[in-house]
Amino acid sequence: MSAPADSIEIQNVVASTGIGQELDLEALAEDLPGADFNPDNFPGLVYRTQEPKAAALIFRSGKIVCTGAKSIDDVHEALGIIFEKLRGLSIPVDEDPEITVQNIVSSADLGHNLNLNALAIGLGLEDVEYEPEQFPGLVYRMDEPEVVILLFGSGKIVITGGKRTDDAKTAVEEIVKRIDDLGLLG
Amino acid sequence: RLRKWQERIRTKDAGERNLQFALSEIDRMASALGVPRSVREVASVIYRRALNEDLIRGRSIEGVATSALYAACRQEGIPRSLDEVAEVSRVPQKEIGRTYRYISQELGLELKPVDPKQFVPRFASSLGLSEEVQSKATEIIDVSAEQGLLSGKSPTGFAAAAIYAASLLCNEKKTQREVADVAQVTEVTIRNRYQEQIEAMGFR
DNA sequence: GCTTTAAAAAGTAAGAT
DNA sequence: ATCTTACTTTAGAAAGC
Numbered sequence: 001m002s003a004p005a006d007s008i009e010i011q012n013v014v015a016s017t018g019i020g021q022e023l024d025l026e027a028l029a030e031d032l033p034g035a036d037f038n039p040d041n042f043p044g045l046v047y048r049t050q051e052p053k054a055a056a057l058i059f060r061s062g063k064i065v066c067t068g069a070k071s072i073d074d075v076h077e078a079l080g081i082i083f084e085k086l087r088g089l090s091i092p093v094d095e096d097p098e099i100t101v102q103n104i105v106s107s108a109d110l111g112h113n114l115n116l117n118a119l120a121i122g123l124g125l126e127d128v129e130y131e132p133e134q135f136p137g138l139v140y141r142m143d144e145p146e147v148v149i150l151l152f153g154s155g156k157i158v159i160t161g162g163k164r165t166d167d168a169k170t171a172v173e174e175i176v177k178r179i180d181d182l183g184l185l186g
Numbered sequence: 187r188l189r190k191w192q193e194r195i196r197t198k199d200a201g202e203r204n205l206q207f208a209l210s211e212i213d214r215m216a217s218a219l220g221v222p223r224s225v226r227e228v229a230s231v232i233y234r235r236a237l238n239e240d241l242i243r244g245r246s247i248e249g250v251a252t253s254a255l256y257a258a259c260r261q262e263g264i265p266r267s268l269d270e271v272a273e274v275s276r277v278p279q280k281e282i283g284r285t286y287r288y289i290s291q292e293l294g295l296e297l298k299p300v301d302p303k304q305f306v307p308r309f310a311s312s313l314g315l316s317e318e319v320q321s322k323a324t325e326i327i328d329v330s331a332e333q334g335l336l337s338g339k340s341p342t343g344f345a346a347a348a349i350y351a352a353s354l355l356c357n358e359k360k361t362q363r364e365v366a367d368v369a370q371v372t373e374v375t376i377r378n379r380y381q382e383q384i385e386a387m388g389f390r
Numbered sequence: 391g392c393t394t395t396a397a398a399a400a401g402t403a404a405g406a407t
Numbered sequence: 408a409t410c411t412t413a414c415t416t417t418a419g420a421a422a423g424c
Binding site: 113117121125129131136 | 267287294296297298331339340341342
């Protein structure tokens with residue numbers, strides 16, 4: 001018996017932090033191999049780590065956004081690599097910068113096909129956005145936990161907007177309950 | 187103060203002019219789309235409601251007017267696709283879709299998902315297909331939707347495939363290209379939906 | 391509101407073969 | 408006709424227009 005919650009996989013974690021030091025991005029772009037910096041397009045410098053794979057947006061203020069990591073541990077690991085790289089360039093970086101998780105994107109499988117038309121009406125048109133002409137997924141905004149769930153006809157779903165690790169699990173259990181109560185789960 | 191008074195008049199005039207512009211745009215687009223007068227009236231009501239609830243702030247008048255018309259067509263059961271609406275509007279399709287979702291949510295329109303069957307009469311008649319083909323296409327849509335094939339699929343593509351299939355079954359064949367053109371979808375989409383629908387109907 | 395980053399879901403589209 | 412690539416949706420931070 002495999003519960004839908006057991007199929008949850010974190011796909012992306014977005015986090016922010018800061019080194020507590022202003023940066024000269026022009027100079028950093030020169031000293032940091034592989035850095036992408038196009039100030040005309042975007043004010044942040046893009047730096048990618050290979051292991052773990054992640055992308056960091058480094059700003060002049062010293063603030064950093066890390067995205068693309070597959071776990072919170074990976075976020076810390078990737079940022080740790082970046083902090084060391086900066087220190088290696090004689091840039092003072094705070095001892096242990098606070099890292100804040102801003103968003104976690106997860107995927108899961110409910111294990112049954114879904115009738116999205118019936119679900120749109122059953123879950124309540126006021127909380128649902130389902131426009132298959134524009135996007136095949138049904139968008140459901142849940143209040144507790146405060147996340148957005150994308151549901152597809154295949155039964156596969158995406159949970160995003162959560163900041164805590166267990167938000168996805170709570171959300172999946174809740175949406176399964178609601179769909180089941182409507183008699184729309186397989 | 188006289189100045190304050192004049193400003194009020196100016197603001198009122200500007201607002202009145204904007205409303206007139208929006209309503210004339212709705213009228214122009216509705217004519218181009220060939221929708222009945224009743225739909226234009228529903229669109230006007232939706233636009234005025236959006237105006238009263240201050241939903242136009244930060245959005246273009248034309249965008250809200252177009253979205254109101256798109257919503258009105260759906261509400262009246264004679265939907266136009268976003269592509270069709272975008273063709274007669276000066277607002278990009280992406281913005282129409284976004285604005286529609288916004289006003290639909292804020293005004294609590296609660297419109298049900300578009301039913302592919304609602305496109306059948308219009309698409310079929312512009313292809314010169316008979317009543318028989320239309321009812322066959324409708325049947326195909328009902329049967330395949332009941333079997334869960336509709337979830338996530340574009341209503342226009344779904345309708346187009348059913349019309350194509352029905353035209354074959356009734357010996358009034360239209361090519362995939364002809365159907366694709368009136369429905370504004372690609373032949374690939376018709377082919378994909380057609381295969382699933384034929385199988386759902388039990389025709390291998 | 392936009393710009394950039396990453397990732398999943400599934401449908402549709404465009405260009406190449 | 409089939410393949411590849413790319414774009415649609417969701418969330419969130421960053422700095423600046």
